[in-house]
Amino acid sequence: MQAILSYSFSFFGTNVTIAALLGQGTLGLINGAFYACLSLGLAVIFGMLNIINFAHGALFMMGAFASWMLLNYLGIGYFPSLILSPLLVGLFGIFLEKTIISRLYKLDHLYGLLLTFGLALVIQGLFRNYYGSSGLPYQIPHVLQGATYIGFMYMPNYRGWVVLAALFVCLATWAIIEKTSLGATLRAATENAPLVQAFGVNVPRLITLTYGGGIALAAFAGVLAAPIYSVNPNMGDNFINIVFAVVVIGGMGSIMGSIVTGFALGVIEGMTKVVYPQASATVVFVVMVIVLLTKPRGLFGKAA
Amino acid sequence: MLDVKDLNAWYGESHILHGVDFNVQEGEVVTLLGRNGAGKTTTMKSIMGLVPRREGHVVFKGAETIDMMPNQIARTGIAICPEERGIFGSLSVTENLMLPPIVAPGGLSVNEIYTLFPNLKERARTAHGTRLSGGEQQMLAIGRILRTGAKMLLLDEPTEGLAPVIVQQIGRTIREIKARGFTVLLVEQNFRFAATVADRHYVMEHGKIIDMIENKQLEANMGKLHEYLGV
Numbered sequence: 001m002q003a004i005l006s007y008s009f010s011f012f013g014t015n016v017t018i019a020a021l022l023g024q025g026t027l028g029l030i031n032g033a034f035y036a037c038l039s040l041g042l043a044v045i046f047g048m049l050n051i052i053n054f055a056h057g058a059l060f061m062m063g064a065f066a067s068w069m070l071l072n073y074l075g076i077g078y079f080p081s082l083i084l085s086p087l088l089v090g091l092f093g094i095f096l097e098k099t100i101i102s103r104l105y106k107l108d109h110l111y112g113l114l115l116t117f118g119l120a121l122v123i124q125g126l127f128r129n130y131y132g133s134s135g136l137p138y139q140i141p142h143v144l145q146g147a148t149y150i151g152f153m154y155m156p157n158y159r160g161w162v163v164l165a166a167l168f169v170c171l172a173t174w175a176i177i178e179k180t181s182l183g184a185t186l187r188a189a190t191e192n193a194p195l196v197q198a199f200g201v202n203v204p205r206l207i208t209l210t211y212g213g214g215i216a217l218a219a220f221a222g223v224l225a226a227p228i229y230s231v232n233p234n235m236g237d238n239f240i241n242i243v244f245a246v247v248v249i250g251g252m253g254s255i256m257g258s259i260v261t262g263f264a265l266g267v268i269e270g271m272t273k274v275v276y277p278q279a280s281a282t283v284v285f286v287v288m289v290i291v292l293l294t295k296p297r298g299l300f301g302k303a304a
Numbered sequence: 305m306l307d308v309k310d311l312n313a314w315y316g317e318s319h320i321l322h323g324v325d326f327n328v329q330e331g332e333v334v335t336l337l338g339r340n341g342a343g344k345t346t347t348m349k350s351i352m353g354l355v356p357r358r359e360g361h362v363v364f365k366g367a368e369t370i371d372m373m374p375n376q377i378a379r380t381g382i383a384i385c386p387e388e389r390g391i392f393g394s395l396s397v398t399e400n401l402m403l404p405p406i407v408a409p410g411g412l413s414v415n416e417i418y419t420l421f422p423n424l425k426e427r428a429r430t431a432h433g434t435r436l437s438g439g440e441q442q443m444l445a446i447g448r449i450l451r452t453g454a455k456m457l458l459l460d461e462p463t464e465g466l467a468p469v470i471v472q473q474i475g476r477t478i479r480e481i482k483a484r485g486f487t488v489l490l491v492e493q494n495f496r497f498a499a500t501v502a503d504r505h506y507v508m509e510h511g512k513i514i515d516m517i518e519n520k521q522l523e524a525n526m527g528k529l530h531e532y533l534g535v
Contacts, residue, residue: 181399181402181403184395184399184402184403185403188395188400188403190394191392191393191394192390192392194374195384195390196403197373197374197375197378198352198354198375198377198378198384199378199383199403199404199405199449199452200375200378200404200405200452201375201405202373202375203375
């Protein structure tokens, strides 16, 4: 084992060890967890509402702020926040859908994109106005402090928790959509909403709840992110560009595609940091270009 | 049971239905006959609320439904089997069958539906909706609305493009559900088929009902009907 881990090779003049590759790959899973949660929410929303939700990063940020506020104003800790913040931000999403976004369904995609982009700017601006942009600290909960040796590296416990929690929520979402009757109704409404409504399903309400659910996923990721990154109004920006690339690579609207692609790109990005650090910020987009050239509908996208 | 009066419908600027009047009594099978573009499918969709704009009166079991949403209309006990069948490709056969919510007691059980359509049972476990043959898709589209407890069924060209043996099976099914007390409004191009199942026929032209013929008097009116349908 040690021999394998310490094996090293040279790549464009960079000395690369297997241990470093594994370590960075594992850390990449953490970013991957955020990519997966966020792109999953985007995929669900796009499938049902036909809207490219540019406000996703801002609502992710709101999830982190909600947990900070719950702690600092109400004394509610991390674990209750994991449920409460997505619930509160999801309700805010429902409010946005009901009052503003639902007016755009008959128009071109572009209007939804512009509107949600504007909403993102407004939300970020409001938070910057009240909380500044320097960032607020959020402590890692006590039971998740420390680190554990996992054979080739010390894994900070909190980061391991983030990966597992995100994986669990993503797979649960997948199971709801692919394996339950509610999920069957959702998939059917994605295909032919008027007919599903003519069978007696209240499709407008289903759409509203879907948006709320997608937003709750983003807020959940925000709560997970709060102790890792400082809680600040722009924290969603770093993620959202990559997440859009993830959605495109996975295939617009594909559920499993977003989860697998999210985690995989986190790992690829991490490993690139070892092999060729200069490319780590762009490797996702290189992958996107390659995928679009070879499979224009994305890795998991369905043929038209 | 269903009373349609002065029904008008529009798609954007095009005025498709110009005052449609007809009624369907409980337990009847009634057809809408007419050439392509006469407004038969639009009439079906208008009853269900599936057109962008409709005016007039659609009274079902004594209640006006003209201002209701499609999901509310469905809950009053009307179900549609659309012309394009509307089988969902991302759903399995069983999911397609179980998709429409139960709106009233008294629908057929899944086993009864499988007895009517044995092919569906064989395909239920494996196939996805769109892998079915045209006939199987049509059986699925009819079968799934029999489950819901809706007693008024709108069947839009259920025999279109199907092999004669399957057309016969669908004919048997319509007679069977009529015997069980269902009411059926049927759009048909094939009036020979319609004659084997229906009590009355309405003839449509240019978005209006222009005639009504009792099935018993169909033979006597053949000449007139050929003229209407241009066959």
